[in-house]
Amino acid sequence: MMNITFPDGVQREYQEGTTSMEIAKSISEGLARNILAAEVNGEVWDLSRPLTGDAKVKFLKWDDDGGKSTFWHSSAHLMAEAVESMFPGVKFWVGPPIDKGFYYDMDLGDRSISESDLEKIEQKMRELAKQNNVYTRKEIAKKDAIDYFTKKGDEYKLDLLENLEDGNITFYTQGNFTDLCRGPHIPSTGAIKAIKLTSVAGAYWKGDEKNKMLTRIYGVTFPTQKELDEYLVMLEEAKKRDHRKLGKELGIFTIDEEVGPGLPLWMPNGTIIIEELEKLAKESELEAGYKRVVTPHIGKEQLYLTSGHLPYYKDSMYPAMELDGTRYYLKAMNCPHHHKIFAAEQRSYKELPLRLAEYGTCYRYEQSGELFGLMRVRCLHMNDAHIYCTRDQFAQEFKAVNDLYLKYFKIFGIEKYVMRLSLHDPAKLGEKYINEPELWLETEAMVRQVMIDAEIPFVEVKGEGAFYGPKIDVQIWSAIGREFTLATNQVDFAQGRRFNLTFTNQNNEPETPLIIHRAPLGTHERFIGFLLEHYAGNFPLWLAPVQVKILPVSDKTLEYAQNVLKNLKKSDIRAEIDERSEKIGRKIRDAEMMKIPYMIIVGEKEAAEDTLSVRRHGVGDKGSFKTNEFIDSLLTEIREKA
């Protein structure tokens, strides 16, 4: 007998070799119907797999992450079966579950799948799901597995097998499809009731662009049609938040083909937001002891050779222009220019930390396929600053930058983000990263310690560091789920030496400063793109391009409206009058569509009483106010950035 412990602490005895499905059935038939997999001693197992000894068992339903991923993993196999039946000879690479659904990579030879094929594959999947085929697990010797795939001529699975240990290899079969797979899977295909293949895309084998491009099909499945429908509605809702759509509708920015891809033009409404953000940044940075500088948009080749950028990032820079025999580059980063400001004067330890800030304009030649609205562009305005400090000052300075982030995130109500400690990859030293193994480990430890001391949760990711040092990146997601770095806080142990930057220390010796590169508000482009989606276009009052729209009921009250406008402008409130000879309902509708925070309606009643009828966007009629009273409440709301 074996002893099974459930999550609530209850223990029960079962015959050895009992499967988790049988255990579930012994508890209740209802439970057995709703479970997809079981967590056995922390590992997700098939329900049909026999348990061999005492264990902790937790049943996984659709609502558990482990349940969903098992469901989607099995769905990937179902899709593979459908594809194989329609495209005989197709070879499969890997088909994992992902955040929302699953994909499978495959080599179709000289055939290709277009989006119109997806529906046919879906249809086939539905057919196969209805057969309710059982997913069967089979342990297999490595030799036999190699034989199987050698006969099949499948070099991809053979490649996978190379890295697997004998005795640890399993095959899964459902219907006519057998795959090398570590599992686990749901009991049978019948549970998959709703299927949507979302897109087909190319993906390099093993993610390396030197390798062959495989075909990747993305899909998502659900246990009920209702859940799929809800998911599709959610996708539609997300599209309405897309900053590319909102940016156009609200007159924030435009991208013109003739100006160039990835080169946004900021329209008047967008420019107001830019100016408000810069005001916030300048005030905060002044308070935090930064000094402002301004630097040119270009620099000589030698500058970027000295900094070390050219060998690492030349491909991402616009090609050089040659003038009088000298090559100049458009700057892709501000740091070399700032370093030259540090170098321009003799520096004493008494000046440190020296914090140089600039909203710098940079140009990066991003690959054409990577451009994405405002989130990935070729011209960007960075909330940049470089902090030159001693080693002793580092922790405090780095933490102060983190505090600045958190202050901003609070203002903007940004809650969904992940702080990522981006580390170097030792395998790429000298190639992608400056070849200073000890300095890497040392600075990485310094940053880690600051984060731990500040009790800020973070994840560590190898291979995401800057070429000159580790960094903390703040990761966010666009409305359609793409991940971006919103803000960054980086250590630089390399450029100080490369530029020969020194200060005189207390012992009257020259010493190289550590440098922190930071951009808490990222770039205007990405930050405003993010804010558009974050607020769904409903900007808080202090950021709203038009804060108040005055709507006269008829021409008769136009004069009174103009008076009100004058008063609002006196208080620096951004207001406009809708002077069209439209009905009030129409004026309200248009102002609502433009997501203007406050509408004030002035008719003969208001003109006679010297009042305003106030309407709040998305809320409705707020009643009658005296002009001064209303302006005061606006000013408070603006000041508090509510």
Add this chain to the structure above:
RNA sequence: GCCAGUGUAGCUCAGUUGGCCAGAGCAGCUGAUUUGUAAUCAGCUGGUCGGGGGUUCGAAUCCCUCCACUGGCUCCA
């Protein structure tokens, strides 16, 4: 850059298997209307069908090529 797709008026979209001057709604303009909390009415303007080349008696529709965009991959200081 790579794979797959898309490109018709400022916007959202129709345009049957290639066939009469390429359509609609919204927006814009002009006029009428003077209006009370999410669309007043009428008339009008507006498109070298992404650019170029080709096939054809004839191309928005078929082919080639370039550009841009979309979804991914690679990349992301």
